[in-house]
Amino acid sequence: VTTYYSPWRWNPIRGEYEPDVEQVGHGRGEFSAIDQFRNGSLLLSGATGFVGKVLLAALLHHFPELKRVVVLVRRRRFATAEQRFFSEVLDSPPLRAIRDQLGEDGIRRKVVVVEGDLGEPLCGLTAERLTEFRGRIDVVINAAGLVEFDPPLDESLATNVYGVRHVIELAERLGAKLVHVSTCYVAGKRTGRISEDLSVAGYYPLRRDADDDAFDVDAELRWCEARVARATAGGTRRDRRVREELREAGMTRAEHWGWINTYTYTKSMGEQLITRTPGLEYCIVRPAIVESALRFPLPGWNEGLTTSAPLVLMIGDGLKNWPVRKDGALEVIPVDLVATGILTAVAATLAGRNAPVYHLATAAENPLLPPRLVAFGGMRARFKHKHRRDGNKLANLWRAYVEARTVTVEQLAARRARLHRGLDLIHAVLNLLKALFGHRLVGPYLKSLRATRRHIRQQEQTVDKFLPFMFHNDFVFETRNIRAAWDMLTDADRERLVWDPERIDWADYWVNIHTKGIERWIRPRQAKVEDS
Ligand SMILES: NC(=O)c1ccc[n+]([C@@H]2O[C@H](COP(=O)([O-])OP(=O)(O)OC[C@H]3O[C@@H](n4cnc5c(N)ncnc54)[C@H](OP(=O)(O)O)[C@@H]3O)[C@@H](O)[C@H]2O)c1
Secondary structure (H helix, E strand, O other), X not given: XXXXXXXXXXXXXXXXXXXXXXXXXXXOOOOOHHHHHOOOEEEEEOOOOHHHHHHHHHHHHHOXXXXXXXXXXXXXXXXXXXXXXHHHHOOOHHHHHHHHHHHHHHHHHHEEXXXXXXXXXXXXXXXXXXXXHOOOOOEEEEOOOOOOOOOOHHHHHHHHHHHHHHHHHHHHHHOOEEEEEOOHHXXXXXXXXXXXXXXXXXXXXXXXXXXXXXOOHHXXXXXXXXXXXXXXXXXXXXXXXXXXXXXXXXXXHHHHHOOOXXXXXXXXXXXXXXXXOOOOOEEEEEEOEXXXXXXXXXXXOOOOOOOOHHHHHHHHOOOOEEEOOOOOOOOEEEHHHHHHHHHHXXXXXXXXXXXXXXXXXXXXXXXXXXXXXXXXXXXXXXXXXXXXXXXXXXXXXXXXHOOOEEEOHHHHHHHHHHHHHHHHHHHHHHHHHHHHHOHHHHHHHHHHHHHHHHHHHHXXXXXXXXHHHHHHOOEEEOOHHHHHHHHHOOHHHHHHOOOOHHHOOHHHHHHHHHHHHHHHHHHHHHHHHHHO
């Protein structure tokens, strides 16, 4: 149980956290989220994902007044949308409590599962469903996205751009408003404070000013289509070479405009399609890097490797050299605060009191400095390896007593070069010994050296993927709009939707909640994948 100072208190009778009204403070009551959700009907995509599950759990838990949530899920080869919803979503830890509370029948009365895919026009909804829902959905919440940083360009476009186009069409056809989940990192390579007021249409990170019209989303999509057609002309679609070529093409094009990867480049284009749709009532919610839950549905809940999980596991396993900025903050946010932020934005949109863009981030109010993370992670690794009884004793001693440290990118490159030279030397010696004494004696050592090198290369690639967040960029996302929306709520709303990034005790959160959450929820899954 965490000692975290929180506006929620533990109710031992109900067995759950509840808001401590004294600490939540007073809202201005300019609109009421509870009233906006009362008898409302929402359509949610992305409910099988990390953010989507917590969002759905928060929606059902905090707003029993809701009439209906339509959940759009794609079918898999061997599972219908309905089967996926009941096994992957309802049976998952974030939703178990609400499932037990409402029962399966209660859930069926409130939640309608429809099969759909953002890759298809109108998200693949059947004509009957479209007729059934027309005029009866108040808001579409699009929490679906392809979160991989450097997938083949066409795959990223399919969900993050064309998928958004299909969501827009769907919202228009249903006569619904749209709340779209994007990412703060659409800002790209910039420094300083990133405003929520930057114009979305025509945006690209290297844009000089609002008159700079070099980036046009239609022209850009034509370029992308031509590039994809060129790559796929010679080979079959799933050809490995074609995939690699398109992976490279996406990253190069993103960097050309100043984005850090294909993911943020395509997410930005998705946003641009929304803002230029005449008559569409929308808002765009941009979370920073989403991390383990602070308290809801349970402290430390996490899934997947889209968060900082790989890094947390690597530092826990004893990786020592960390290329992080000393003077900038790392923009992360717990997933339950993301759910709170999205629901606040949805309520504001329903009330017609929304801003166009909401950043959901923490550094503007409560910065988390990366060198502290290295210290927290190092402490945890020291503790873990000091008490380990298994594994190589010498390696455990090294992991327990050699400090994790911050380095510059140049220092890291020099250390890597030295390490690889050393490994080359050992490789050469082992090859020589193999020639002298034969494969049977030396082969196992060579095999283990190869495995070590593979492991090191994987670690290096992971660290490199996170360099834009940890080292290169020094920015703070402004979060005035979500604070303003939260201030407009009623006191009763604020008891359900607690927005309090300023109160996070990062040391306690990182060591006792986030790291333990990753070790509990992610490590066993990762171990299973590695074993198989
Ligand atoms: N995780 C982060 O750190 C982070 C940070 C900022 C913003 N975001 C944004 O938050 C949203 C959710 O992210 P997440 O972390 O929850 O990702 P996630 O765990 O990978 O979940 C992605 C969700 O999108 C769905 N999806 C993807 N392509 C789809 C398609 N063509 N049709 C229908 N559904 C599709 C997935 O469904 P399947 O189960 O069928 O694959 C899944 O439900 C994304 O828009 C992302 O850009 C995430």
